[in-house]
Amino acid sequence: MKNVYRLNFLSIVLLFISLQLHAQDQPTFKTDFFNEVEFPEKINVSNQSLQSNGYGSFSKGLKKVFSCALYVEQPTDDAISLIYSDDLKVIDLVMTSNYLQSETTVKKIKTAYAKDLKADLNASADEKQFISDLRKHDKIITSQVTTVEKLFGEAFNKSNLGNVDSISDDIKEYIASFGDLIEKGDHFRIISKNNQVTLFKNGEQLFKTDNKAFKKALMNIYLGNTPIDASLRESLLSM
Numbered sequence: 608m609k610n611v612y613r614l615n616f617l618s619i620v621l622l623f624i625s626l627q628l629h630a631q632d633q634p635t636f637k638t639d640f641f642n643e644v645e646f647p648e649k650i651n652v653s654n655q656s657l658q659s660n661g662y663g664s665f666s667k668g669l670k671k672v673f674s675c676a677l678y679v680e681q682p683t684d685d686a687i688s689l690i691y692s693d694d695l696k697v698i699d700l701v702m703t704s705n706y707l708q709s710e711t712t713v714k715k716i717k718t719a720y721a722k723d724l725k726a727d728l729n730a731s732a733d734e735k736q737f738i739s740d741l742r743k744h745d746k747i748i749t750s751q752v753t754t755v756e757k758l759f760g761e762a763f764n765k766s767n768l769g770n771v772d773s774i775s776d777d778i779k780e781y782i783a784s785f786g787d788l789i790e791k792g793d794h795f796r797i798i799s800k801n802n803q804v805t806l807f808k809n810g811e812q813l814f815k816t817d818n819k820a821f822k823k824a825l826m827n828i829y830l831g832n833t834p835i836d837a838s839l840r841e842s843l844l845s846m
Contacts, residue, residue, distance in 0.1 A: 642703040642791075644674035652697055652798060658682050660689075663842025664703065665835065667753045671703045677829070677843040684844045690826040698797040698829060702789055705747050709755045709786045716741065716788075717749055740788055755785040759828075762835040766827040777821040781806065784813035797825070 646662045660683070662676035678697040683689065689696065708716070719738050726735045741747075759782050763771050771778060784806055785795075796807045804822045806814040816822075827834070834840040 642671055642674075644676075644701045644703065646674070646676040646699065650678050650697065650699075652678075652695065653800075655680070655695055657695065657697055661843040661845040663839045663845075665839050667706070667758075668751075670706050670751070672707050672753065672758075674701045674703055675699065675829070675839060675843065682846045684846055686830040686840070686844060689844075690823060690830050693801045695798070695800045696826075697799075700795040700797070702791055702793040702795075705744055705789065705791050706752050707755060707758065707785075707789055708747075708752050709783075709789075711786055712788050713749050713752055713754060716747055716752075720746070720749075737788060740790065744790065755782055755789075758835075759785075762828045763824055766831045766833050766835065767824045768833070771824060774818060774821045774824055777816050777818050778824075780816075781814050781821075781825075784808075799826070 644662075644664075646659060648659050650657050657678035657680060660677040660679045662674065664674045665672050676699045677689075678699070679689065680694050715737060719741055724738050724742055726738050730738075760778070763778050787808075794809055798805045798807070799822055802817050802819040802822055804814075804816050804818075804825060805812060829835065829843060830840055
């Protein structure tokens with residue numbers, strides 16, 4: 608009987624440790640009154656310490672869409688070496704508004720508002736949760752929303768001079784990973800090492816590929832000669 612108690616106690620301890628480790632994989636970031644994100648100077652990923660190479664923000668019109676930070680093994684302002692390097696790199700995106708959404712989510716938001724944020728009697732659990740999440744925020748003016756498909760679709764094309772046909776499937780899958788409701792404070796983490804790129808949202812893996820060409824194309828969005836935003840690129844290389 609004592610052995611059974613010991614095993615049960617050990618199982619509880621192991622479960623607790625597992626939950627703690629899982630929680631550590633879901634970092635959150637503080638934001639101030641002006642939606643400035645307080646990024647740390649160092650982070651640990653895959654048992655490796657990375658240093659901040661720079662951080663900035665991306666705005667669309669008058670709305671700050673997200674804040675962004677780049678973490679590397681050795682800080683440098685050499686964009687070419689960062690784009691082509693196989694070293695571990697992390698790009699953290701923290702949403703500072705609710706105004707970046709997928710096209711599907713925009714349609715769901717319109718439908719929810721048309722029903723005064725009231726779920727149908729036969730609504731699924733996911734539909735009820737979606738409406739519950741919407742209620743937590745000020746009304747989203749859908750005409751002012753930038754869609755993920757437009758923002759990142761155009762960014763891949765612009766940053767790679769239109770040479771994206773060979774990676775079109777990966778691009779579609781990557782963009783589709785942003786399909787659920789995006790809320791202020793959501794944390795997207797892009798981890799790149801060797802040819803591999805992995806995307807997480809609040810600690811949950813959404814996308815993974817071993818396509819070297821896709822990795823380069825994605826890095827070009829933030830660090831290339833024709834980036835998604837020139838001032839953001841400069842900030843990410845500010846060391």
